Amino acid sequence: MNDMSASAIPDLNTMKNLEDKVSKTFEKAGFEHIDPAIMQPADVYLQQIGEAIRGRTYVFSDINGDELCLRPDLTVPAARVYIERCEEHSAEKARLYYSGPTFRYPYEEPAASEEEGEQAAPAHGNTREFRQAGIEIFGKEEKEKAEAEVLKLTLDALKEVGTTDFNIRMGDLGLFFALLDAIDMPDRWRKRLAENFWRHEDFQNILTQLSEPHNLEYEKEQRSLLKKITNESQKEAELHVGEYLATKAIPLIGTRTLEEITNQLIIKAADLTSEPLEPEKIDIIKKYLEISAPPKAVGARLQDLAETAGLDLTKALDRYQKRIELLASVDIDLGNAEFTAEFGRKFEYYTGFVFQIEKHNMGPEGHIAGGGRYDHLLHSLGLPKNMPAIGAAINLDRLAALIDGDVL
Amino acid sequence: MTETLTIAVPSKGRLMEETSNFFRARGLNLQKIGHDRGYQGEIEGYDDVDIVYLSASEIAYQLKTGQIHMGVTGEDLVRENIIGVDQKVEFLKKLGFGFADVVVAVPDCWLDVRTMADLEEMAMEFRRRHKRRLKVATKYMNLTRQFFTKKAVAGYRIVESLGATEGTPMGGTADLIVDITSTGETLEANHLRILDDGLMLKSEANLVASRAAEWSGGAAEIRLDIMSKLNSDPV
Known part of the structure; x- marks a missing residue:
């Protein structure tokens, strides 16, 4: 443990100065300062992000055995502040900002090493603890407008501290989901593709699976069971499955009911007899994911793709164009921006527009800020209904390291 | 010295x-x-x-x-x-x-779950219905997390188990397990089955x-x- 630095912040003056300027920018734009708790119930993260969080977060137990963690980000803690507020009085809209330390393991686990961007450790200083300043807009607002505003404000904050030389990377998960919706295929496949979108390898595997005859590797007896339940009613199918278990002397143990097991088997049985997904459809998905172009050129490329494939993407495209216009109208220079269809796949809770700001010519190491839309998070954290949310955070330690000897 | x-x-x-x-x-x-x-x-x-x-x-x-x-x-x-x-x-x-083989084992009655991919597919449905993630009982918390990440399975929670792990699905403390087995007898006695690609480590x-x-x-x-x-x- 002797490699732990004694100070949380290597250069306190630079950091204070940065934090001050960034906070003032947020404050001036009408955002309200909040101070979420540093210690969070681990359960929230475990339910939301899953066990993978243990690979990068300080999770520990108190003497009651309750699991707590040091916050690995500030988005979830800020969302909890908002939810708590909604329980007290029905405040629906909120524009919040924060600034403070977050905590991550400096080690990388082998299996989790494909993560990058927001998850990466800061460039120098105390690698277990680093500061983030960020904003969140919760509640119903015109989506594209809120997105343009968040990006603009993030850029303003960076300008305020003297950083102007950066690239913007953008993506839009909403476009991908719209594309899936427009392609004709069984709903269960669409769901599988959508739910596995951020898992690169798995997604490829599913695409390959769907493109082949669904000759799953079942043993003879199971195949005949699947045949039996194809096109059967749920009730009939359950009888067959129950009978199969009885002949094999397999008892029904655990939480899952016969109905649940049968339901999943019916889906597999349907796959067994379905025609594979046509190569043209797979091709559209692949072509879309290959798109990487200046944001202003993307509209036309998508239009082309949609027309060749005979898909109706009008709504999603309109929203995309509208956002581009709004970004231009608030003087965001899209000349050094790049839209990448794949971008945003790595962050599980994003649902739409995503962006990342990188210091010019620095690659991932130059990543200083990022954000995006995450419309499902509040509901899954306990808010009774879905609520739009978008936010962004600046990695202050990274920023301090980059500015060091550069501007300030 | x-x-x-x-x-x-x-x-x-x-x-x-x-x-x-x-x-x-x-x-x-x-x-x-x-x-x-x-x-x-x-x-x-x-x-x-x-x-x-x-x-x-x-x-x-x-x-x-x-x-x-x-x-x-x-x-x-x-x-x-x-x-x-x-x-x-x-x-x-x-x-x-x-x-000892460290393996992922599920109740034998889960006819719909033969592979880790099946497990993840089912986990999403399970979460919608039960409002919680699947519980995996194990003493191998790190190995389990690494293996599940590698296999792109995310819909689970680990329940630490320091003994009699094979009994947890039947007892209801967990839905499936990660444990060591040498002959497979104990798994069988507890109506559990190793997933086709559920061998985590041959130790x-x-x-x-x-x-x-x-x-x-x-x-x-x-x-x-x-x-x-x-x-x-x-x-």
Whole structure:
């Protein structure tokens, strides 16, 4: 443990100065300062992000055995502040900002090493603890407008501290989901593709699976069971499955009911007899994911793709164009921006527009800020209904390291 | 103080006996010092080697911290307890006993779940219906997390289980398990089935060296001597 630095912040003056300027920018734009708790119930993260969080977060137990963690980000803690507020009085809209330390393991686990961007450790200083300043807009607002505003404000904050030389990377998960919706295929496949979108390898595997005859590797007896339940009613199918278990002397143990097991088997049985997904459809998905172009050129490329494939993407495209216009109208220079269809796949809770700001010519190491839309998070954290949310955070330690000897 | 090499060996049961046999067959006689129930030992004829008898998981821990130079313990315990294992230790030799497969096993009645991919597909449905993630009982929290991440399975929570893990699905504490098995009998008795691609690790007893231990002085040389014996054919 002797490699732990004694100070949380290597250069306190630079950091204070940065934090001050960034906070003032947020404050001036009408955002309200909040101070979420540093210690969070681990359960929230475990339910939301899953066990993978243990690979990068300080999770520990108190003497009651309750699991707590040091916050690995500030988005979830800020969302909890908002939810708590909604329980007290029905405040629906909120524009919040924060600034403070977050905590991550400096080690990388082998299996989790494909993560990058927001998850990466800061460039120098105390690698277990680093500061983030960020904003969140919760509640119903015109989506594209809120997105343009968040990006603009993030850029303003960076300008305020003297950083102007950066690239913007953008993506839009909403476009991908719209594309899936427009392609004709069984709903269960669409769901599988959508739910596995951020898992690169798995997604490829599913695409390959769907493109082949669904000759799953079942043993003879199971195949005949699947045949039996194809096109059967749920009730009939359950009888067959129950009978199969009885002949094999397999008892029904655990939480899952016969109905649940049968339901999943019916889906597999349907796959067994379905025609594979046509190569043209797979091709559209692949072509879309290959798109990487200046944001202003993307509209036309998508239009082309949609027309060749005979898909109706009008709504999603309109929203995309509208956002581009709004970004231009608030003087965001899209000349050094790049839209990448794949971008945003790595962050599980994003649902739409995503962006990342990188210091010019620095690659991932130059990543200083990022954000995006995450419309499902509040509901899954306990808010009774879905609520739009978008936010962004600046990695202050990274920023301090980059500015060091550069501007300030 | 004269330089010595510290080797930790399992302090009880089959592992202790087989370790002792393995060493003896190659001309290294392990013997306890003092009371038979004590935990200090030596190798006959080697004044510069200390033998310490420890539990198998304590051996993994002390390999990580470098308190011991070498140790005999299960590969599963080393990989579970040491993050960044290749920087911390070196696997010197598989010893050919203490075999155990670390596996993912589900209730046999889950006819719809044959692979890790099936598990993830079902996990999403499960979460929608039960408002919670699948619970996986195991004592291998790190290995499980790494394997599940590799297999792109995310819809689960780990419930730490320190014993009788195979019984947890039937008892309702967990939905599936990650545990060691050698013959598969206990799994079968508890109506569990290993997933087709659910073999996480084929483990056996290993001789492992710590990279964190102090090797300067005489320890490295004594190690060479001991290793040449251990690598020779058994008598």
